[in-house]
Amino acid sequence: xxxxxxxxxxxxxxxxxxxxxxxxxxxxxxxxxxxxxxxxxxxxxxxxxxxxxxxxxxxxxxxxxxxxxxxxxxxxxxxx
Numbered sequence: 001x002x003x004x005x006x007x008x009x010x011x012x013x014x015x016x017x018x019x020x021x022x023x024x025x026x027x028x029x030x031x032x033x034x035x036x037x038x039x040x041x042x043x044x045x046x047x048x049x050x051x052x053x054x055x056x057x058x059x060x061x062x063x064x065x066x067x068x069x070x071x072x073x074x075x076x077x078x079x080x
Contacts, residue, residue, distance in 0.1 A: 009023065009024075
């Protein structure tokens with residue numbers, strides 16, 4: 001570890017009153033959680049958002065498979 005990084009760590013851990021090991025573990029955990037959270041988000045472009053909201057305003061016609069699925073569902077629900 002270079003000297004400036006070491007001194008930065010020492011200053012921060014002293015503010016928090018943590019020993020070196022605990023400070024490093026907590027820092028790694030916080031960074032790892034942030035990276036995972038950032039990569040777990042779904043990101044939409046402006047075009048994606050436009051398509052998303054257009055789908056609500058102008059829904060597609062149901063396909064034959066969708067119509068059949070609804071018919072089967074109703075047969076099951078109404079038949080019980």
